[in-house]
Amino acid sequence: MVLKPNFPSKACPKCNAVIHARSKSHEACGWGMSGKTASAKKVGRPKAVAGGITLNDIAAVKALVARVGAEKVEQLAKVLAN
Secondary structure (H helix, E strand, O other): OOOOOOOOEOOOOOOOOOEEEEOEOOOOOOOOOOOOOOOOOOOOOOOOOOOOEHHHHHHHHHHHHHOOOHHHHHHHHOOOOO
């Protein structure tokens, strides 16, 4: 005899185990719904350091300087500014 759970249930799409019908994730197998239900993701613009430049922007420029050199980055900035 198979016991029915005490809650409205559905099958987990990933592992086919019985989970609550309103469940948006199943921790045992790692399944989770994406889209509007993803509440862990912060929505909004990144925090600005100064003048609209973010820390990610600064890190990208530092990586570019390390890769091609400061003189090339300065020349590129002058070309893009015009």
